[in-house]
Amino acid sequence: MNVEIVTGELVTEVTEEGVTTKSGRFIPAAIKVWSAGIKAPTVLKELGDLQTNRSNQLLTRQTLQTTLDDNVFALGDCAACPQAGTDRIVPPRAQAASQQARFLVKAIERRLNDKPLPSFVYRDRGSLISLDTEQQAVGQLMGKAIKGLMIEGFIARWAYALLYKRHLMALHGGFKTGIMTLGNWLTRPVKGRLKLH
Ligand SMILES: Cc1cc2nc3c(=O)[nH]c(=O)nc-3n(C[C@H](O)[C@H](O)[C@H](O)COP(=O)(O)OP(=O)(O)OC[C@H]3O[C@@H](n4cnc5c(N)ncnc54)[C@H](O)[C@@H]3O)c2cc1C
Known part of the structure; x- marks a missing residue:
């Protein structure tokens, strides 16, 4: 379909004429669609004494509890949950949000009953x-x-x-x-x- 995928390039400038990347490459384009990256709403940074990353996501442990408060859980796009065995976080995707929602139904019940919490494991389908x-x-x-x-x-x-x-x-x-x-x-x-x- 005549699509060229350019990897390992950082866009440094977008002008009316096209897009310039860090390596100096210029890609002429009349119509540009910007779809790079997402950011969680700034309200998360202002919630109180909770840690956030540069995408405004709340830092959580694998239990989905926020790092500084055991009683605040985060899930979906607003959570930066570490993935076991990697240095990455769970990706902000619909299937991750839905798996975390199902996980939390049980985990919050355990928390309310003062039982130890399991760790969330993301399964890429x-x-x-x-x-x-x-x-x-x-x-x-x-x-x-x-x-x-x-x-x-x-x-x-x-x-x-x-x-x-x-x-x-x-x-x-x-x-x-x-x-x-x-x-x-x-x-x-x-x-x-x-x-x-
Ligand atoms: C264009 C696009 C395409 C995508 N395609 C895919 C895909 O193909 N596959 C995939 O797996 N994922 C995809 N995603 C990602 C996926 O949509 C998200 O990961 C998923 O919806 C996260 O679920 P969530 O419940 O955490 O957040 P959301 O679904 O974003 O729900 C958050 C809700 O909170 C509400 N809200 C926000 N701020 C406030 C506030 N201050 N007060 C009250 N309510 C508030 C919002 O209105 C929204 O209803 C896509 C995302 C985008 C933007």
Whole structure:
């Protein structure tokens, strides 16, 4: 699809004409989309005596308790939770937030009952990226049996669609998702070809 991925380059300047990187490379571009990095809201830095990193995330231990207060837990994008055996933190991704939410349901109950807390272990289930509305997607599955399996094209596109339906079902339930899918399918021929997710 004529996409060039440039790694190990830091953008130092963006002008009307294009993008300049630290190594001096200039990439001419009329339209630029900036998607580098995320930052947690500044309110987290102002909560009180809690430690934050430069992305405003609250520093936590592996129990998801903040480093300075046992009774304050953080999860999802606002938490900087260390990953066991690495010097990295749990990535700010939807699957991490959802795993941490499930973990905390049990952990907070244990905390309230003065029992020792387990450590949160992030399990990467892989990533899927939809590239257009038709057949294009790429991804990596990270299940226990199929660790690191790359998929692309039609199969990846189907896996992406199924995952999306699973999210819809979690939010709306099976019946409503079924009706939405049917409605979508019936109105598809008259819809514009615009990709929004
Ligand atoms: C464009 C985009 C694409 C993404 N794509 C993917 C993807 O494909 N796969 C993936 O795994 N992850 C993806 N992510 C990351 C994923 O969305 C987040 O990691 C995930 O939503 C984190 O969940 P969370 O509950 O911690 O935070 P959020 O989902 O951001 O929820 C935080 C909530 O807090 C509310 N809030 C914020 N400040 C305040 C305040 N002061 N008072 C009250 N409420 C407040 C917000 O309105 C929001 O509803 C994407 C993120 C972005 C921005």
